[in-house]
Every structure is written in structure tokens, then in C-alpha cells.
Amino acid sequence: xxxxxxxxxxxxxxxxxxxxxxxxxxxxxxxxxxxxxxxxxxxxxxxxxxxxxxxxxxxxxxxxxxxxxxxxxxxxxxxxxxxxxxxxxxxxxxxxxxxxxxxxxxxxxxxxxxxxxxxxxxxxxxxxxxxxxxxxxxxxxxxxxxxxxxxxxxxxxxxxxxxxxxxxxxxxxxxxxxxxxxx
Amino acid sequence: xxxxxxxxxxxxxxxxxxxxxxxxxxxxxxxxxxxxxxxxxxxxxxxxxxxxxxxxxxxxxxxxxxxxxxxxxxxxxxxxxxxxxxxxxxxxxxxxxxxxxxxxxxxxxxxxxxxxxxxxxxxxxxxxxxxxxxxxxxxxxxxxxxxxxxxxxxxxxxxxxxxxxxxxxxxxxxxxxxxxxxxxxxxxxxxxxxxxxxxxxxxxxxxxxxxxxxxxxxxxxxxxxxxxxxxxxxxxxxxxxxxxxxxxxxxxxxxxxxxxxxxxxxxxxxxxxx
Numbered sequence: 382x383x384x385x386x387x388x389x390x391x392x393x394x395x396x397x398x399x400x401x402x403x404x405x406x407x408x409x410x411x412x413x414x415x416x417x418x419x420x421x422x423x424x425x426x427x428x429x430x431x432x433x434x435x436x437x438x439x440x441x442x443x444x445x446x447x448x449x450x451x452x453x454x455x456x457x458x459x460x461x462x463x464x465x466x467x468x469x470x471x472x473x474x475x476x477x478x479x480x481x482x483x484x485x486x487x488x489x490x491x492x493x494x495x496x497x498x499x500x501x502x503x504x505x506x507x508x509x510x511x512x513x514x515x516x517x518x519x520x521x522x523x524x525x526x527x528x529x530x531x532x533x534x535x536x537x538x539x540x541x542x543x544x545x546x547x548x549x550x551x552x553x554x555x556x557x558x559x560x561x562x563x564x
Numbered sequence: 565x566x567x568x569x570x571x572x573x574x575x576x577x578x579x580x581x582x583x584x585x586x587x588x589x590x591x592x593x594x595x596x597x598x599x600x601x602x603x604x605x606x607x608x609x610x611x612x613x614x615x616x617x618x619x620x621x622x623x624x625x626x627x628x629x630x631x632x633x634x635x636x637x638x639x640x641x642x643x644x645x646x647x648x649x650x651x652x653x654x655x656x657x658x659x660x661x662x663x664x665x666x667x668x669x670x671x672x673x674x675x676x677x678x679x680x681x682x683x684x685x686x687x688x689x690x691x692x693x694x695x696x697x698x699x700x701x702x703x704x705x706x707x708x709x710x711x712x713x714x715x716x717x718x719x720x721x722x723x724x725x726x727x728x729x730x731x732x733x734x735x736x737x738x739x740x741x742x743x744x745x746x747x748x749x750x751x752x753x754x755x756x757x758x759x760x761x762x763x764x765x766x767x768x769x770x771x772x773x774x775x776x777x778x779x780x781x782x783x784x785x786x787x788x789x790x791x792x793x794x795x796x797x798x799x800x801x802x803x804x805x806x807x808x809x810x811x812x813x814x815x816x817x818x819x820x821x822x823x824x825x826x827x828x829x830x831x832x833x834x835x836x837x838x
Binding site for chain 2: 442449466470471473479481485489491492494510512515517526527529530531537556558559560
């Protein structure tokens with residue numbers, strides 16, 4: 382009996398090892414979902430960043446027109462670092478009694494690179510910021526726009542977004558373009 | 565610190581009853597926000613393409629209608645700078661427009677003309693840059709491959725609006741498509757490892773790392789900012805940039821393995837390890 386049992390065990394083991402048991406349809410673990418890139422193409426990323434910059438610029442102009450009041454209105458558009466820079470910039474407006482009048486624009490937008498990671502996307506672009514249609518006024522309403530102000534500035538802009546729905550691109554960097562002026 | 569300096573300057577300005585913001589006395593910010601730009605705090609960029617650049621001075625809202633003296637962009641505020649507008653597309657051999665530069669009479673308006681655009685200079689083409697890479701024609705997976713371009717400012721002579729003219733093209737950006745799904749636009753042309761004074765396979769401003777073996781097609785487009793001039797006049801920028809494709813590079817990426825060989829493989833190609 383013991384021998385028979387042993388033989389049966391060995392036989393079962395052999396069958397298991399050889400994989401010859403009738404296959405039951407088993408639910409296989411689905412592969413880990415791979416994070417699809419947020420933007421299918423560079424053009425899509427550029428379009429999203431361009432739209433985000435337009436929204437950011439409109440709000441920045443609005444705060445500047447209000448003499449720098451309530452700069453926290455910029456928070457939905459920028460990272461915490463940039464919000465600190467913006468707060469500092471608008472504090473100058475308030476302390477000097479300055480306000481802006483007019484609309485800033487931008488053009489010559491180009492993509493530097495798109496870096497789509499597993500949990501975030503980074504978009505770098507360059508553009509020409511144009512403040513030629515904006516003037517600075519003092520408290521008395523006198524125009525105090527600096528005579529030697531550069532009206533068109535080549536900038537390097539970086540946006541970042543962490544995976545969330547909806548995707549929120551936030552301005553993370555805004556620096557002068559380091560190369561030759563293309564504006 | 566910058567802000568304190570700013571405030572100090574503001575206080576001095578107020579005491580002297582100077583209403584214009586003396587931007588030149590301020591420090592330049594590395595960060596440049598639109599709100600900074602409006603009050604003249606953004607700087608540190610090249611003001612123009614050339615060392616003798618000038619402003620075309622045509623109100624973009626009204627092409628062909630030069631602003632009148634005293635009529636600035638901002639509608640003639642009390643602190644408007646003295647207007648420097650003039651339209652001197654085809655300067656006379658003598659007169660206020662000659663040279664577009666110093667000595668011009670800011671109050672002279674010559675016949676209005678439309679601003680020159682990229683389409684006007686379609687016949688002026690800069691020659692393509694030569695894109696280079698090292699190692700030449702191959703790369704090692706996981707190590708930096710160095711890409712660079714031989715870019716120079718170019719002057720092309722021709723005829724513009726019926727007048728002999730020159731167009732100067734200044735390279736301003738280098739757009740690389742590395743053929744592996746990534747691309748990058750750089751503000752410098754890059755340089756060879758030797759010219760940069762670094763060891764081979766070092767990272768450089770123009771280097772790129774390939775992650776898998778294969779054959780890649782690499783394309784470079786150089787963006788040029790154009791300026792034009794008539795005769796010996798000053799250079800006037802033209803709005804926009806012109807993308808000029810360079811030669812295409814094809815290269816193979818492979819894995820590198822270090823093996824010990826008895827003699828150099830060039831000497832004994834059949835030796836063990838070669």
C-alpha cells in the first residue's frame with residue numbers, strides 16, 4: 382500500500398512537472414498597466430504649453446494691472462518656486478505704486494524638448510515675450526515705462542505637470558534665452 | 565537684494581522727481597517674469613543681432629504708417645521718450661536716413677513702406693550648416709555621443725524691392741532630431757570634444773545618449789535670424805526665424821565590450837578577442 386501510494390505520488394509529480402495535466406483556463410494576471418505618455422506627439426505638448434503660457438500671461442497682466450494686488454491668483458498657473466518669484470515681483474509694484482496698462486503677447490514659440498517620465502512631464506520651450514504694448518504707470522497715472530526697456534525678450538520657459546486629471550501644466554522656469562537674441 | 569536696490573533707486577527717483585524708471589541702474593535678474601519685463605527688469609539678453617542693430621520703428625499695428633513724432637506706442641504719455649522712428653528702407657546717398665544710425669534726424673519721415681518680411685527675402689538663402697558627430701558614424705549605447713554644427717553668420721547679397729541689398733543670417737538655435745524619438749533645441753552649435761577641451765565621450769552641451777543599439781538617422785535644422793540692409797546702411801532685423809536643414813547623419817549604436825587582446829587588433833586581426 383505504501384509502495385502504491387509512493388508510486389502514485391511520483392507519477393503525479395511527474396505529470397505536474399511535465400505539464401501534462403489538462404489545462405484549465407486560468408485568469409492570468411494582466412500585465413502592469415504601462416503609463417501612456419500624456420502627450421502623444423511633440424506638437425500636442427507644444428500646443429498645451431502654449432495655451433498654458435497664454436493663460437499664465439493673461440493672469441500675470443491682470444495682477445500687474447491691479448498694481449500687484451493678490452498675486453496668489455497666479456498660483457494655479459505656476460510652481461511654488463515661481464509663485465515666490467512672482468510674489469516678489471508684484472511686491473515691487475505695490476511698494477512703488479506701479480501698475481501696468483496693456484496686454485503682453487508672445488510669438489516665435491518653439492519646442493526645446495519634451496521629457497515624459499512615468500509620473501510627470503516636463504516641457505521646455507522658447508518664445509519671444511513682447512511687452513511693447515504694455516506701459517508702466519505710477520500712482521498719479523504718469524507713464525514711467527523705462528526708456529531703455531527691452532520690449533521683446535527671448536525667453537526659455539519650462540513647464541511641468543505631474544500625472545493628475547485634468548493635467549495641469551505649471552510654469553517652472555522663465556529665464557532669458559542664453560543664446561543669440563532671435564526676437 | 566535686487567529688490568532692495570530697486571526700492572532704493574525708486575526712493576532716489578522720487579526725491580529727484582524723476583518720473584521715468586531708470587532701468588539701467590538696476591541689476592539684471594536671471595529669472596525673467598512678464599511683470600519684471602514690463603518695468604524693465606529683464607535684461608542680460610543680447611539686445612540685437614548685430615553690434616550696430618537698429619529698430620525698424622514701424623508701428624506693427626499699422627504697417628506702412630510710421631508713427632508721427634510724439635506719438636509713441638503708448639499713445640503719447642507725458643514721459644514718452646523722444647521718438648526715434650523713421651522709415652528708411654532705401655536710404656538716399658545722403659540725408660538723415662543714411663546709415664540708419666548715429667546722426668539720423670529723428671523727426672524726418674520718408675515715404676512709408678511696408679516692413680520687410682521673411683517672404684520678401686525668399687530669394688536670399690543661407691547655405692546649409694554642416695552637422696558633425698563623434699564618434700563619426702557610430703555611437704556606444706549608454707555613453708555620450710557628441711553632436712555639433714559648423715555654423716557661422718552669413719551675408720547673402722541680392723536684390724530686395726528692386727534695390728541692391730544684403731541679408732545677414734545669424735544662427736540662433738540648433739534643432740536636433742536624434743532619430744530615437746527625442747529631439748532638442750539648443751542655443752549653441754556645440755563643438756568637438758577636442759575643441760571643448762574635454763575627454764572623449766564626455767557630456768557636452770550638444771551630446772546625446774542612445775539607450776538601445778540600432779541604426780539612427782539624425783537631422784539638424786539651424787534657425788537663422790535674418791537682418792537686411794540696403795547698400796552700406798545699418799542692419800535691420802526681420803521678424804521671425806528661418807529654419808535651414810543640414811546634412812543628414814546616419815549612425816549605428818552598439819554595445820561596447822572590453823576584452824583583453826594579445827596585440828592590437830589592427831596588427832593581428834585574427835588574434836584572440838579581435
